[in-house]
Amino acid sequence: MTSVGCTNNQPGSTVKNKTGSWRTFKPISDREKCVECFNCYIFCPEGCIDTEFNIDYDYCKGCGICKNECPVNAIEMEIDE
Ligand code: SF4
Numbered sequence: 001m002t003s004v005g006c007t008n009n010q011p012g013s014t015v016k017n018k019t020g021s022w023r024t025f026k027p028i029s030d031r032e033k034c035v036e037c038f039n040c041y042i043f044c045p046e047g048c049i050d051t052e053f054n055i056d057y058d059y060c061k062g063c064g065i066c067k068n069e070c071p072v073n074a075i076e077m078e079i080d081e
């Protein structure tokens with residue numbers, strides 16, 4: 001039987017791992033369109049959207065989940081240059 005697994009021997013180390021460096025596309029939100037549904041805040045896997053819907057680009061990895069979950073298309077993905 002093959003087993004696959006890992007352990008994290010440095011608790012809290014994800015804060016040091018600035019996943020923003022992985023990004024190819026960058027989410028840009030349009031505050032005029034936002035209806036404050038909190039979907040982006042809830043679904044962001046990095047937890048990098050705050051309760052005022054500001055995106056912390058140090059940790060945003062550009063996955064686009066926030067855009068996909070926004071019911072009013074208030075978030076666009078642009079190439080991050
Ligand atoms: S693109 Fe992904 S990581 Fe970045 S804010 Fe949206 S859901 Fe979070």
Ligand code: SF4
Binds near residue numbers: 066070
């Ligand atoms: S998902 Fe869209 S409408 Fe909802 S809070 Fe985020 S930006 Fe606003």
